[in-house]
Each structure stands twice: as C-alpha cells, then as structure tokens.
Amino acid sequence: MAKARKASQTSKTRTSKASPAPKNTAGKPVIIVESPAKTRTLQKILGNAYLVEASMGHVRDLPKTKLGVDIEHDFQPTYQTLPERKEVLQRLQKVTQNAPIVYLATDPDREGEAIAWHIQQALNLQNAQRIEFNEITASAVQRALTQPRPIDLHRVNAQQARRILDRLVGYQVSPLLWRKMRGGRKALSAGRVQSVAVRLIVEREREIRAFVPEEYWKITATLTPLDEEFPFDAELRQKGDAKIELKTEADAKAVLQDLEGATYVVESVEKRQRRRTPPPPFITSTLQQEASRKLGYSAKRTMQIAQQLYEGVDLGDEGSVALITYMRTDSVRLSNEALQMARDYLQQHFDPAYLPEKPRQYKTRAGAQDAHEAIRPTDVNRTPQSVRPYLTAEQYRLYELIWKRFLASQMADAQLEVTSVTIRAKDYRFRASGTVILFDGFLALYSEGKDTAEKEEEELPPLPELQENEELRLIALKPSQHFTQPPPRYTEATLVKALEQHGIGRPSTYATILSTIQERGYVELENRAFKPTPLGEAVNDYLVKYFPDLFDVPFTAHMEEQLDTIEEGKADWVGVVREFYEPFQQKLNTALNGDDVIRVPVVQVARACPNCGAPMVRREGRYGAFLACSRYPDCKTTLPIGATGIRCPLCKVGEVVERKSKGKKARLYYTCSQKECNLLLWDKPTGALCPECNSPLVERVQKRQNKRIIFCSNPECRYQVEEELEAETDVPAEAVGVE
Ligand SMILES: [Zn+2]
Ligand SMILES: [Zn+2]
Ligand SMILES: [Zn+2]
Structure with missing residues (x-):
C-alpha cells in the first residue's frame, strides 16, 4: 500500500476554508x-508576485474498486481523479488558465514528483515546471525558482512501480486469504513490505519462546x-587465572x-583516555x-508533527x-550554510x-x-x-530534539577518563570501573537514547583515587541471582532500525509499515514492544509457506534497490514489476489450488469466564x-479484548474495558462491556464508588514516586487518597544477548 499522504493541518494555524478561486487576471505565475x-x-515568503495554491495531496490514484493495472499489457495503470479532489482540480x-508558468513545488522526493506529474496530467498543463527545495525558507525558495526543470519521469516511474507492485500484492493476496481463512474474520489483507515486517516480529517471538533461560x-x-x-562496587570475575562461573546458589555460597x-x-589500576564523538544529525x-x-x-505521530514543523x-x-x-x-549531509550557521551559534553561546x-x-x-539534507532547524x-x-x-x-541533535553534531568530542581496577x-x-568526564563536549547538550539497559562508559560513577597494593575495607559482599535473557521483542525504535539495516522500506515508508501492521490486527504493542497476534502468526505461516522467497528480507531489499535503479534511469519499470510479478503469480496459483487453510489457533488467556x-x-x-x-x-459469554475483570461501578453488571482511542493522539480510555451503560472515563476505574458523592473512583499510578493515587472521577468532588505501591519482587537481571 502506498503511503497515504494527506495535507497536514497544524492545530495552531488557521484552517483554510475553500475560498472562491482567485481570478488570475493579472497573469501571475502559479505555484x-x-x-x-x-x-x-x-505565500509569506513570495508576497503578491505569485499565486500559491494547494492540491491537498494526491489528486489521482488507481481505482478503489478494481485492480486498475493491465497485466496483459505491460502493467499499464488506469488512474482516476479522486472524487474528493474534483473541486480542487x-x-x-x-487559476492556471492565465498563468504564464506553473511551478509544481511538491515535496522533494519520489512521491512529491509523482504528485506533480499527476497534477500536470490531470490539468493537461503545457507550461509546468518542477521546482524543489529541502526547506521552505526565502533563500531556498528563491534559489529553486532560478532552477526550474521538467518533471523527472524516472522518479515518477520509480514511484509508479512501487504503487503497482503494492497494488498487485494487496488486491491479489487479500482474496486468497479470505478464501483460505477458516472461521471468524474474513476481511484479511496483506501488503508486500508489511508482510516482511510481520515475519520479522513472528520470527523474533519464536526465538523468545524457544529460549531457555x-x-x-x-x-x-x-x-x-x-x-x-x-564506597564503590566491584564484581567477582576470576578465580586464579580462570574466569569464574557461578551457576547455582551453592556455587555462590561456597565462594x-x-x-x-x-x-x-588493589592489584592494578589502569587509566585510559576515551573520546566520544557526537551522533550525526x-x-x-x-x-x-x-x-x-x-x-x-509512534513513528506515525513523529512524522505528522515533523511535517507540521516543515x-x-x-x-x-x-x-x-x-x-x-x-x-x-x-542523508546526513549538511549544507555549507547549515554548517556555518551551527558554528556561528556555538561560537556565540558556548566556550571556545x-x-x-x-x-x-x-x-x-x-x-x-x-541531494537531500539531514533533518535540521532552518534557523x-x-x-x-x-x-x-x-x-x-x-x-x-x-x-527541541531536532535542534539539539543538530547543534550537538557540530560540537567537540567528549573526553573521558575510564579507570579499571x-x-x-x-x-x-574483582573488577571495578569508573569514569570521570574530563570534558563534556557535545554531551553538554545532547546524549543519544538507548534501546537496552546497559550503561555507557560515560554513565559509570567515578571511583576513588586508588594505588596499587592499597588495602581496602570490605563493607558488604552480596550474591545475586540472574537469568540469561532471550533477545528482546522489537519496539517501534528497534523495528525501524532493523528495517533500515535490512534495506527494507525507505524514509517515506517506515511509519506506514509500522502503523499498518497494527491496524490489520497482525501485531500488537505490549509494554511498547511488538508481539504477533495468533492471527498474525497464522497468516504469516501461510504466506511463508507459499511465498517463501517473495515475502522475505533479501528479495524485498532487492526490490527496493530495483526501485532506486529505476529512479536513476538505469532500469525500466515494467521489467522490474515483471521480475516480481511472474514468480508471484505462479505461487499465487499454487496457493489458490492448494489444500492448506489458515486456522487461527484458539489461545487461552489469563481470564476466567465471569458467568461459569x-x-x-x-x-x-x-x-x-x-x-x-x-x-x-x-456458555456464550463474550468480552471485548481489553476487559479488565473489574466490575463496572455504574451498572454493576458489565465489566470495565480498556480501549485505545483512534486518531492522532491515541490514549487509553475506559468503558463498560454493556452497550447500554454509559461509563466513560479517562482514568482507570477501581470498581469502587466515591464515599462522598457516589461517582466511580479512578486511579493513577506514579511509578517513580512509587504510589497510586485514587481519586473521584467527579471533577466537582475533591475526594482523594494515596497509597504506596507494593515493592517489585523481580530479581534485577542483566540483559544478555541484546542488540
Ligand atoms: Zn462461560
Ligand atoms: Zn456498566
Ligand atoms: Zn466523589
């Protein structure tokens, strides 16, 4: 599926109403x-010399109700004007009728190029020129206006090829899945790249299941x-000259x-100087x-906000x-102007x-x-x-994140002194390590987040000044139990990283891949990590069986490279689509004629039926x-996913259900499993009623302060109590074998 690019609307900017089309009697150039x-x-940059108009995203696309790709004739697509864009067109x-020239200034990438081409085709523009800029600033826009060019058809074709490949898979695999699915949900769909992302998540889940701690x-x-x-901590490492391994409590006790x-x-003290370089922009x-x-x-949310800022x-x-x-x-490239801008700022605001x-x-x-640049502040x-x-x-x-990361990328290295004793x-x-930061450099402004709990050298606390042969006093000697850990589930962050490392997807597609696989019910986020659903596993196994080398990492990465080759003008898009389609169609036929069906295993959950x-x-x-x-x-009892087991405090019949709101600011809310009941709360109900006003009580957990606040959901009522959280009993274990 192609990324649905919609025009974004920032919440703090005016909403533009469809004002009547301005008569371009003066014959101004149109952008x-x-x-x-x-x-x-x-418009603010260019003033009245130009008319600037919005297409509201794509104006044409493949038809919704049929394939729209002529497989017999070189995959020729049929495009239709989107009904919701008729008025815009x-x-x-x-507006363009009297214009001496029309500049198509859509976004500077393949999809922007394709939108420009569709506009030109739909309006049959004879005098259209393409301009592009990486930032909407006066200097970049003025420069772009001096360098207009024809539409780049190679780029358009690369985009068309992606759209058509995804269409072929989407419109031909989905009916296969509907036919082969047994019981329950029928409206299944599959995507070319999304299926590979689901596969990565399923394979990781199976590694985790197979792992023996x-x-x-x-x-x-x-x-x-x-x-x-x-006081400082040192860890036991060796007995004699051999590494010590303690498997059991008895081993530890013996030591x-x-x-x-x-x-x-103290046997030895070793000091090393280390430098840390900043991460790129x-x-x-x-x-x-x-x-x-x-x-x-989420990746999707990040892109929406970034688009507003851009x-x-x-x-x-x-x-x-x-x-x-x-x-x-x-691209991590920075223009010379951007480099100078960073250096000027640092010179003015930081020590030399x-x-x-x-x-x-x-x-x-x-x-x-x-040709692109890194993401950075325009000023x-x-x-x-x-x-x-x-x-x-x-x-x-x-x-703030973008601004700091950009400046930090142009700051001096941090200098550390790491002491190992x-x-x-x-x-x-025993061995102990500590770090003194001699000079913080870029760390003064920014340090990169991590996906694991392991400590970086710069985060180790310093050690006291120690001499060889110095005697130390023991304060405590503590054994602790640990277990080796399976590889971690993917988070949004580590999945994007994996997709990029595998060469699957592109900057324009990561966010869509991540949101689509969740919307289709193939994976779920649990504690911010991806877990396949039983449905996701069943569909994945079916696809892997019949399309083992089409929906896999190497082939999908290869297709991405082929799309790049089309853009460079070194490959013909029809040939690339055919390279995919011919084996795909054979396998599709085998699957259609095969006896295998998709059966979603019935998985028991940790809940007892409230009725029996x-x-x-x-x-x-x-x-x-x-x-x-x-x-x-x-027993015909059913409950929604998210049922909490807490009796509804209002109707006393239903059960409190945790749901996630859809849309941009997804957040949790709570309703009742009984349709007639109008329980609706933003905080989690405890199931009890307020002793003062009889409204449902809700709770909020503050992990850091280690407390639970229980308060009344009635905003007029002040009832509130706090209680301490029970201590967590988990043994702190070290992450082993993580990325
Ligand atoms: Zn039951
Ligand atoms: Zn209720
Ligand atoms: Zn109350």
Missing part, C-alpha cells in the same frame, strides 16, 4: 504545493579505601565462605527512533514559518573549547539520496524556548479479535 500550511509559508484549472550468580563487593569513606576474613588489596529513521525512545511517540507554524507577528528541513530523508577546529562531515550510507537562532509560545507541546518537544582477595579477582468460571479464549471475529468462553456453545 502548486500539497497543503494549505505550505501555501501560507510560501476545477479550482486549479481556473539459564541461571547464573554474581558476587558484588562493596569496598572503600581505608583513609576515606568512598562467600571461602572469602570469609579475606583481605582486599537526524535522518528519518533516527528521528523516529529517538522520538520513540525519548518522547514515546510546512510552517504560525509564529504570531512573523506569520507562518517553516522550522525544519524536509523530514523524509536518508566546544567548537571543533573544522566542521564535521558525516558519511551517508551508500545508496542514500545525497538555529530560533531556539526551542523562543518559539515555544507558538507551538503545541508535541511540536515543541520534537523541535583489579582487586585481589585470596586467589579471587471456565477459561476464556481469544477468537477472531468479523470485526477483529474478542474473548469468548471456552465452553462455547454451552
């Missing part, structure tokens, strides 16, 4: 862009120098006994990863201003030591499109604080998954 926000920003027709023990000594109280009364002496994938780790935004935000008296460069890019001698140039991954002097009053909270936080007790050796006490199971229905009593048809 066409995708969105009203972009229109406002451009009429308006554009009028192994127990191991650690012994940690807390020590201090004799002459000052400066503890052995060490009773031992003296602890953002590209699409790294922006999505960091926004997920640090801000908790298209322009109303900065009060200044009008609409674009705050960042184009957000779909795989923070400015490296020369600007930093980052290397872009091979195959990336280097670094617009500090996050200075624009904060005009931004939504989300826009502010994302802008070996401590001897009898013939056992039998276990509940998860089933797939016409409209998605739900919970049903395992004694069906004797």
Whole structure:
C-alpha cells in the first residue's frame, strides 16, 4: 500500500476554508504545493508576485474498486481523479488558465514528483515546471525558482512501480486469504513490505519462546579505601587465572565462605583516555527512533508533527514559518550554510573549547539520496524556548530534539577518563570501573537514547583515587541471582532500525509499515514492544509457506534497490514489476489450488469466564479479535479484548474495558462491556464508588514516586487518597544477548 499522504493541518494555524478561486487576471505565475500550511509559508515568503495554491495531496490514484493495472499489457495503470479532489482540480484549472508558468513545488522526493506529474496530467498543463527545495525558507525558495526543470519521469516511474507492485500484492493476496481463512474474520489483507515486517516480529517471538533461560550468580563487593569513606562496587570475575562461573546458589555460597576474613588489596589500576564523538544529525529513521525512545511517540505521530514543523507554524507577528528541513530523508549531509550557521551559534553561546577546529562531515550510507539534507532547524537562532509560545507541546518537544541533535553534531568530542581496577582477595579477582568526564563536549547538550539497559562508559560513577597494593575495607559482599535473557521483542525504535539495516522500506515508508501492521490486527504493542497476534502468526505461516522467497528480507531489499535503479534511469519499470510479478503469480496459483487453510489457533488467556468460571479464549471475529468462553456453545459469554475483570461501578453488571482511542493522539480510555451503560472515563476505574458523592473512583499510578493515587472521577468532588505501591519482587537481571 502506498503511503497515504494527506495535507497536514497544524492545530495552531488557521484552517483554510475553500475560498472562491482567485481570478488570475493579472497573469501571475502559479505555484502548486500539497497543503494549505505550505501555501501560507510560501505565500509569506513570495508576497503578491505569485499565486500559491494547494492540491491537498494526491489528486489521482488507481481505482478503489478494481485492480486498475493491465497485466496483459505491460502493467499499464488506469488512474482516476479522486472524487474528493474534483473541486480542487476545477479550482486549479481556473487559476492556471492565465498563468504564464506553473511551478509544481511538491515535496522533494519520489512521491512529491509523482504528485506533480499527476497534477500536470490531470490539468493537461503545457507550461509546468518542477521546482524543489529541502526547506521552505526565502533563500531556498528563491534559489529553486532560478532552477526550474521538467518533471523527472524516472522518479515518477520509480514511484509508479512501487504503487503497482503494492497494488498487485494487496488486491491479489487479500482474496486468497479470505478464501483460505477458516472461521471468524474474513476481511484479511496483506501488503508486500508489511508482510516482511510481520515475519520479522513472528520470527523474533519464536526465538523468545524457544529460549531457555539459564541461571547464573554474581558476587558484588562493596569496598572503600581505608583513609576515606568512598564506597564503590566491584564484581567477582576470576578465580586464579580462570574466569569464574557461578551457576547455582551453592556455587555462590561456597565462594562467600571461602572469602570469609579475606583481605582486599588493589592489584592494578589502569587509566585510559576515551573520546566520544557526537551522533550525526537526524535522518528519518533516527528521528523516529529517538522520538520513540525519548518522547514515546509512534513513528506515525513523529512524522505528522515533523511535517507540521516543515510546512510552517504560525509564529504570531512573523506569520507562518517553516522550522525544519524536509523530514523524509536518508542523508546526513549538511549544507555549507547549515554548517556555518551551527558554528556561528556555538561560537556565540558556548566556550571556545566546544567548537571543533573544522566542521564535521558525516558519511551517508551508500545508496542514500545525497541531494537531500539531514533533518535540521532552518534557523538555529530560533531556539526551542523562543518559539515555544507558538507551538503545541508535541511540536515543541520534537523541535527541541531536532535542534539539539543538530547543534550537538557540530560540537567537540567528549573526553573521558575510564579507570579499571583489579582487586585481589585470596586467589579471587574483582573488577571495578569508573569514569570521570574530563570534558563534556557535545554531551553538554545532547546524549543519544538507548534501546537496552546497559550503561555507557560515560554513565559509570567515578571511583576513588586508588594505588596499587592499597588495602581496602570490605563493607558488604552480596550474591545475586540472574537469568540469561532471550533477545528482546522489537519496539517501534528497534523495528525501524532493523528495517533500515535490512534495506527494507525507505524514509517515506517506515511509519506506514509500522502503523499498518497494527491496524490489520497482525501485531500488537505490549509494554511498547511488538508481539504477533495468533492471527498474525497464522497468516504469516501461510504466506511463508507459499511465498517463501517473495515475502522475505533479501528479495524485498532487492526490490527496493530495483526501485532506486529505476529512479536513476538505469532500469525500466515494467521489467522490474515483471521480475516480481511472474514468480508471484505462479505461487499465487499454487496457493489458490492448494489444500492448506489458515486456522487461527484458539489461545487461552489469563481470564476466567465471569458467568461459569471456565477459561476464556481469544477468537477472531468479523470485526477483529474478542474473548469468548471456552465452553462455547454451552456458555456464550463474550468480552471485548481489553476487559479488565473489574466490575463496572455504574451498572454493576458489565465489566470495565480498556480501549485505545483512534486518531492522532491515541490514549487509553475506559468503558463498560454493556452497550447500554454509559461509563466513560479517562482514568482507570477501581470498581469502587466515591464515599462522598457516589461517582466511580479512578486511579493513577506514579511509578517513580512509587504510589497510586485514587481519586473521584467527579471533577466537582475533591475526594482523594494515596497509597504506596507494593515493592517489585523481580530479581534485577542483566540483559544478555541484546542488540
Ligand atoms: Zn462461560
Ligand atoms: Zn456498566
Ligand atoms: Zn466523589
């Protein structure tokens, strides 16, 4: 499926109503862009000399109700004007009639090129020129206007090929799945690249299931120098000259006994200087990863907010201003102007030591499109604080992230001194490490988020000043139990990283892949990590069986490369589509004639039936998954997914159900499983009623403060109590074998 590119509307900018088409009697040049926000920003830059109009995204597409691709005749597509764009096209027709020239200024990538081409085709424009800019700033736009060019048909064809490939898969695999599915949901669909993403998630889940955790023990000594109280931890590493391995509690106890009364002496002290270089400025994938780790935004949400910042935000008296460069890019390149801008800013606001001698140039991954630039602020002097009053909270936080990352990428290295100490007790050796930050460099502004709990060197606390042969005093000697960990489930951040590393998808597609596989019910997020649903596993197994080497990583990556080759003008798009379609069609026929069916296994969930006490199971229905009593048809009890087991405090019949709101700001809310009941709360009900006003009580858990706040859902009522959370009993285990 192609990315649905819609015109974005920032919440703080004016909504543009469809004003009547201006009569272009003066014969002004016309510029066409995708969105009203972009229109406002451009119009502000260009003033009255140009008419700027919005196409509202795509104006034509393949038909909804049929394939729209002529397989017999070189996959020729049939495009239709989108019904919702008829009026827009009429308006554009009028405005462009008297125009001496029409500039198509859609976004600077394949899809933007395709939108420009469709506009030109739909309006039959004879005098259209393509211009592109990576940022909607006066200098970039003026420069673009001096370099108009014809539409790049290679780029358009690369986009067409992707659209057609995805259409062929979507429209031909979906009916196959409907036919082969047994019981429950019928409206299944499959996507070319999405299927590979689901496959990665399923395969990871099976690795996790197959993983057998192994127990191991650690012994940690807390020590201090004799002459000052400066406790630090050292970990047991060796006995004699061999690495020590403690498998059981008995092993650990034997060592503890052995060490009773031992003296602890510093055997060696080693100091190393380390440098840390800043991470490169953002590209699409790294922006999505960091926004997920640090801000908790989904890839889709991140792209929506970034698009608002790119298209322009109303900065009060200044009008609409674009705050960042184009957000779909795989290039870490920075223009010379951008480098100078960063260096000037650093010179003015930081000590000279923070400015490296020369600007930093980052290397872009091979195959990336280097005409693009990294994602960066258009003007670094617009500090996050200075624009904060005009931004939504989300826009502010994302802008701050981009602004800091950009500046940090041009700052000096951090310098660390890492000290490693070996401590001897009898013939056992302990090891401790500590870090002193000699110079923080870019870390003063920014440090990159991580996907694992492991500590970076710069995060280790410093050690006391120690000498060889110095005797230490033992404060405590503690054994702790651990288990080896399976590979972690993918998060949004690590899945984007994996897709990029495997060469699947492109800056314009990561976010769509991630949201589509969730919307189709093939995977779910649990504690922000992806887990396949039983449906997702069943469909995946079926597709892997019949299309083993089409919906796999190497072939999908190969197709991405082929699309790049089309864009470079070195391959013919029809040939590329055929390379996929011929084996695909053979396999499709085999599957259609095969006897295999898709059966979603019935999975028991940790819930008892509220009516008969039998276990509940998860089933797939016409409209998605739900919970049903395992004694069906004797007991016909069903519950929605998300049923909490808490009796509804209002009707006392239904059960509280946790749901997720759809749309941009997805958040949890709570309703009742009884349709007639009108329970609706944003916080989780406890099931009890307020002793003062009889409204449902709700709770909020504050993990950091280790407490649960229970308060009344009636905003007029002040009833509130706090309680301490029970201590977590989990043994802290070290992550082993993670990325
Ligand atoms: Zn039952
Ligand atoms: Zn109820
Ligand atoms: Zn109350």
